[in-house]
Amino acid sequence: MRLIRLAPQPATVAEDIRAALASLGHGTGVTGGLALAGVRPPEHSTTLDALVITPRGVLIVIGVDLPDPAMRLEAPLRGQWKSDGWPLVRGGDAVNPATEPLATATRVAARIRSVQGDLTVGTILAVGPFVQAVDQPATDLTGDVRVVHPTATSMLAAVASLATGTNPMSTGQVRALLRALAPGAPEVREHELRAEGFVEAQPPVPAEPTGQPVSTPVAPAGAPPGPTAAPPGPRPVAPSRKPAVRWLPITAIALLLGLLVTAIVLAASGKEPTAEQPPPSNPTPAPHTVDGIDFVTVAATGEPDCAPHATGDVQARLSETGCAGLRRGSFTASVEGGKAAVSIAVLRFAEPERASELRKLSDTPGSGAILDLGTASDRWPQPAPDFAGSAYVSRTEGATLRLVQVSWIGRPSTPDDPTLVRTATTALTVPLPG
Incomplete structure (x- = not known):
């Protein structure tokens, strides 16, 4: 995702x-798209x-400042917000801080749909200065608004759940949105848009000629002969159409000959023809066992x-220093009757x-991480792990x-x-494939 600061x-x-x-x-590698920070339509x-424009939809991001940090925020879209069990108040009155941002988002969404009416549009309310956990009612989570404390993980999850358009957006659609919503934004070149997952706009395909004669105007009854009764130009001649070659008989003959040759070969070998078997499915990778724990490769x-695959302060440091290479692997581990997800990064x-x-x-803690490969490439079988509360070594x-x-x-x-700590310690010696 390309960040553009305005x-x-x-x-x-x-x-x-x-x-x-x-x-x-x-x-x-993670989401793709453009993120315009500080845009006023x-x-x-x-x-x-x-304003986040992804290949699968547009997201409106509005910050909501809370009076204090919170461990747990109850944030219904309609109703009382509570921070660590206490109602949020302003001037002695209970408030819902989402009311004004949602009204703004509704107006901007209407503007987006007036430019591109078939786009998926969602809203992210980013709360801070810090919230460890945000609770939204289940009914709100079925809609197009998410309330999150903005971290790399939460923003990625919000983008994935809201930008769900069926067809990827074209570069032409992106340019139309930028002209309408951020006319002062710097130009993004065509190859840069395609690198972010947008597809190249295709020119309209001209209709093929039907070969039908073109009708000409007919003079009304009783009209005098002359230029008014004549067509405006030479009458078009319908293009000649050659008879279509029918290949079906030839294909059938070739198929019969092939079957005849196969029958002769089988008869000569004395083997009966067998039903065609479906192609073999990809076998499950063999587990790699270390200290009694079976690790199976997912990706x-x-x-x-390294920097494009990192988050937070870790990404910032890698952007400054660089690295000589990165290998990542995602595994499942069968341990003590359960199954764990293992993410390994070697820098x-x-x-x-x-x-x-x-x-x-x-x-x-809180300095960032290397993104899990299985999550970034959507390779985990369901239910996919989120690595919340994971053990780390x-x-x-x-x-x-x-x-x-x-x-x-x-x-x-x-x-x-x-058990997780032991598995993580054991994974320090698991070789990465390739």
Whole structure:
């Protein structure tokens, strides 16, 4: 996703919004699309914290500043908001901070649909300065509005759940939206739009001639002969049509000959013809067992650069220092009667000091991470893990840094779960395929 900074954003939480969107990186490796930070559509009095145009839909992002950080925020779209069980109040009155932002989003959505009426449009209300968990009623989650504290993970989840258009947006549609909503935005070149997942606009295909004669005007009864009764020009001649060649008999003959040859060969070999077997399905990869734990590969790949696949402060550091290469792997692990998701990232650097510095940063809670490959490539079978509350371990070997996250599949996880910690420690020695 390409981030384009325009006007300063109005909300205090705007910096978190920008950082979360920037952490998704350029290209379609995670989501693709454009994120315009601080855009004010013409004839609108409100500056949006961000307008996200993805190949599958448009998202309106508006920041909502809370009076204090919260561990748990109850945020119904209609009704009382509560922070850690206490109603939010302003001037002594209970308030719903979503009311005005939703009204703004409704107006902007109407403008978007007036330009491209068939687009999917959603709204993200980004709350801060910090909220550990946001609770939305189940009925609200079926709609097109999400309330999140803007982190790379939450923003990615919101984009995935709201941008659900069937057909990818064309570069021509994107340009039309930019002209209507952000005429002051810098030009994005055609190849840059295609790199973000938008498809090239196709010119209309001219209709093929039908071969039917063209009708000419007929003079009304009693009209005098002359130019008024004559057609305006020479009468078009219908193009000649050659008889269509019918290939069906020839194809049938070739098929019969093939069957005859097959029958002769089978008769000579003494074998009876057997029913055609369906092509074999892809076999499940063989597990790699380490210390009694079976690790089965879900996805694995290598990358020449590290920063596009990182988030938060880790991504910022890698953007400054670079790396010599990145390998990632996602695995399932069968352990103690359950199944866990294992995400491994191996980063190589030119100097051992770089690996140690990044390990120290990565070990700091809230500093960011390397994106899980199975999640980014949508390779996990359902239910897909979200790595919330995952166990985390790291290790350096010279100029190489290995980071491991492990969480349960289909049940809650905690960072200090002994089984998850043991699995993560064991994964430090699991070889990555390729």
